[in-house]
Structure formats: C-alpha cells, structure tokens
Amino acid sequence: MTFAGLFRRAAPGALKHSRKVAILGAAGGIGQPLAMLMKLNPLVSSLSLYDIANTPGVAADVSHVNTRAEVKGYAGEEQLAEALTGADLVIIPAGVPRKPGMTRDDLFNINAGIVKSLCTAISKHCPEAVVNMISNPVNSTVPIAAEVFKKASTYDSKKLFGVTTLDVVRARTFYAGKKGLAVEDVDVPVVGGHAGITILPLFSQATPKATLTDEEIDALTKRTQDGGTEVVQAKAGKGSATLSMAYAGALFAESCLKGLNGEPGIVECTYVASTVTELPFFSSKVRLGKDGVEEVLGLGALSEYEKKGLEAMKAELKASIQKGVDFAKQS
Ligand SMILES: NC(=O)c1ccc[n+]([C@@H]2O[C@H](COP(=O)([O-])OP(=O)(O)OC[C@H]3O[C@@H](n4cnc5c(N)ncnc54)[C@H](O)[C@@H]3O)[C@@H](O)[C@H]2O)c1
Numbered sequence: 001m002t003f004a005g006l007f008r009r010a011a012p013g014a015l016k017h018s019r020k021v022a023i024l025g026a027a028g029g030i031g032q033p034l035a036m037l038m039k040l041n042p043l044v045s046s047l048s049l050y051d052i053a054n055t056p057g058v059a060a061d062v063s064h065v066n067t068r069a070e071v072k073g074y075a076g077e078e079q080l081a082e083a084l085t086g087a088d089l090v091i092i093p094a095g096v097p098r099k100p101g102m103t104r105d106d107l108f109n110i111n112a113g114i115v116k117s118l119c120t121a122i123s124k125h126c127p128e129a130v131v132n133m134i135s136n137p138v139n140s141t142v143p144i145a146a147e148v149f150k151k152a153s154t155y156d157s158k159k160l161f162g163v164t165t166l167d168v169v170r171a172r173t174f175y176a177g178k179k180g181l182a183v184e185d186v187d188v189p190v191v192g193g194h195a196g197i198t199i200l201p202l203f204s205q206a207t208p209k210a211t212l213t214d215e216e217i218d219a220l221t222k223r224t225q226d227g228g229t230e231v232v233q234a235k236a237g238k239g240s241a242t243l244s245m246a247y248a249g250a251l252f253a254e255s256c257l258k259g260l261n262g263e264p265g266i267v268e269c270t271y272v273a274s275t276v277t278e279l280p281f282f283s284s285k286v287r288l289g290k291d292g293v294e295e296v297l298g299l300g301a302l303s304e305y306e307k308k309g310l311e312a313m314k315a316e317l318k319a320s321i322q323k324g325v326d327f328a329k330q331s
Pocket residue numbers: 024025026027028029030031050051052053093094095096097098107111114118133134135136137138163164165166167194239240241242245
C-alpha cells in the first residue's frame with residue numbers, strides 16, 4: 001500500500017468501473033486535501049463534496065484539475081440527499097478536531113451527533129455504500145454508525161470501516177526513520193483502535209525485519225500512540241493532523257475502491273466489526289473485496305510486549321464502544 005504517484009494512469013480495466021465517492025466535511029482541514037487527492041485518483045469517476053458551508057468554492061477549485069472525476073459541490077442539509085445518491089463510497093471527516101489538552105473522547109459530545117445525522121442520511125440515500133469513518137473518536141463513532149444503520153435496517157458490517165491508516169502511516173515512518181530503511185518498502189501492522197493505548201503497532205511483525213531493542217520498541221510504540229497529540233501540540237490550537245490524514249484517507253479509500261472493483265489481494269488495517277478478540281469492534285488486517293470486508297484476518301504471533309499492550313487496551317476500547325452504542329440507542 002503506497003500512493004503510486006500523483007499523476008497516474010489507471011490500471012488496465014479499472015476505467016470500466018464508474019465510482020462515485022462522496023466526502024462529508026469536504027470544506028474542512030482534512031476534507032480539502034482529501035478532495036484533491038481523490039480528484040487525482042483515476043478510479044473515481046464522480047466526486048461529490050458536501051459540507052454545511054463553503055463547498056461551492058472547494059468544488060470549483062478542485063474541478064479544474066484535468067483528471068477523470070467530475071466534481072460537484074453541495075452545501076447545506078437540503079443538498080445532502082443529492083450529494084449521497086448513487087455513492088459507492090462515503091468518506092466522513094466531518095466534525096470538530098482536538099485542541100491541546102483534549103483527548104479524542106472530549107470530541108464525543110459534538111461529533112457523535114454529527115455522525116449520527118450523516119449516517120441517518122446515508123441509510124436513506126445510499127444504503128449500500130461503503131463508509132470510511134474518519135471523525136473522532138473513531139472508537140465510538142463507528143459503533144454509533146453501526147447502531148444508526150441497524151435502526152434503519154441497512155446495516156452491513158462488511159461495509160463500515162473506521163479509518164486507522166494514519167497510525168500505520170506513522171508507524172512506518174517512525175520505524176523506517178529509526179532503522180534507516182527505505183520508507184516505501186516498510187510495513188507495520190497496527191491493531192486495536194484509534195486513541196492512545198488502544199493504538200497498538202506490531203513492530204514484531206514489521207517488514208523488512210530489523211533488530212529493535214526493548215527501549216526502541218517502547219519508544220516507537222509510544223510515539224505511534226501519541227502521534228496525533230504530537231501534531232495537535234505543534235499546531236497549538238489550530239487543529240489536528242489534516243495533511244497526513246488526507247494522505248492516509250486517500251490510501252485507504254483507494255484500497256476500498258480497488259476491492260470494490262474486484263482487484264485481488266488488497267489488505268489494510270482497519271477498525272471493523274470483529275471476532276478477533278472479545279470486543280465487537282477491533283482494528284486488524286482485513287482483506288477487502290467486492291462487498292467490502294472479504295475476511296477479517298487474525299493478529300498473528302504477538303511478542304510479550306504486544307500481548308501486554310493488547311490486554312491493557314481492552315477496558316478503554318470496550319468502554320468507548322459501549323459509549324457509542326448507548327448514545328445511538330438513547331438519542
Ligand atoms: N481517523 C483519524 O485518524 C483522524 C485523523 C485526523 C483527524 N481526525 C478527525 O477528523 C475530524 C475532522 O478534522 P478536521 O481537521 O478536518 O476538522 P475541520 O474543523 O478543519 O473540518 C471539519 C469540517 O466538518 C464540517 N462539518 C461540521 N458539521 C458537519 C455536518 N453536520 N455535515 C457536514 N460537514 C460538517 C465543518 O464545516 C468543517 O468543514 C475531527 O473529528 C478529527 O478529530 C481523524
């Protein structure tokens with residue numbers, strides 16, 4: 001999984017598929033660069049940019065890029081139905097980002113309601129779409145989406161994904177940097193969830209293999225877990241990761257589109273309905289296919305350090321999942 005190049009030609013046969021991608025929150029810090037990256041993706045034939053405001057300008061701007069996708073901007077709730085109708089893939093980066101001192105869970109009160117209303121609209125206007133959830137706290141917003149879809153009788157667990165690709169992107173960058181490896185050759189699975197200790201990079205399974213001391217593993221693990229906070233602090237009140245997230249979101253969306261198009265062997269770490277542990281949602285390697293999840297893969301052999309990390313995260317992840325479920329059931 002690497003972004004093969006900005007000005008790419010589609011693989012032979014890929015253009016026979018028409019794929020509509022909708023971005024909800026498209027005028028935001030993530031939404032705008034993500035819109036551009038999806039416009040550059042030859043697998044996209046139609047790009048629908050929705051936000052509560054400012055999307056006409058973003059859409060006009062992006063639409064001038066001379067690539068395949070036809071771009072339309074939609075602003076305000078009355079245009080949401082049209083933005084979603086016919087979408088194969090809906091990417092959701094709508095919601096507020098963290099400021100220094102906040103946890104992702106501190107965003108719950110605002111973002112839970114946003115995600116709920118957007119998912120209600122998805123269940124009405126494109127119930128069969130694959131959904132990529134970026135809005136935080138992902139550990140809870142994915143269970144909220146699942147409950148909304150269940151209520152509307154449109155839930156397909158194979159089509160709902162929490163985007164944890166940024167954790168993988170960070171783990172690759174930090175591991176390659178530490179060991180002097182060519183970063184484009186590096187892969188590191190990251191499992192669990194997307195907040196603090198629930199983010200568990202599996203450096204014992206990193207490729208290519210390099211020798212790491214216990215101290216190096218601990219430092220790399222903590223840096224990956226705190227990667228979001230590192231950016232929030234550096235931005236000093238002006239939001240959280242947007243550019244690296246847009247990159248990660250574009251990578252994951254591309255893999256989903258390749259899977260939908262029937263390309264074999266597409267595997268990504270992502271937060272999905274899972275029986276890999278006793279938790280109902282969990283991020284692990286997943287094989288993507290024509291209907292979304294083709295197979296949720298296991299964790300593989302874990303080191304003692306990783307086994308401890310797995311046990312240590314479970315209570316927090318369980319509580320975050322339950323918080324999302326309770327919110328969706330009660331509201
Ligand atoms: N999953 C991840 O790895 C990851 C990484 C980075 C950020 N995030 C999360 O992504 C979210 C967005 O971050 P950002 O930096 O782009 O924030 P931002 O404030 O720059 O942009 C958010 C956009 O959402 C829009 N929005 C708000 N309510 C909406 C609604 N009801 N419908 C449609 N759009 C709506 C806003 O108008 C704004 O344009 C945050 O919750 C952030 O924590 C997740």
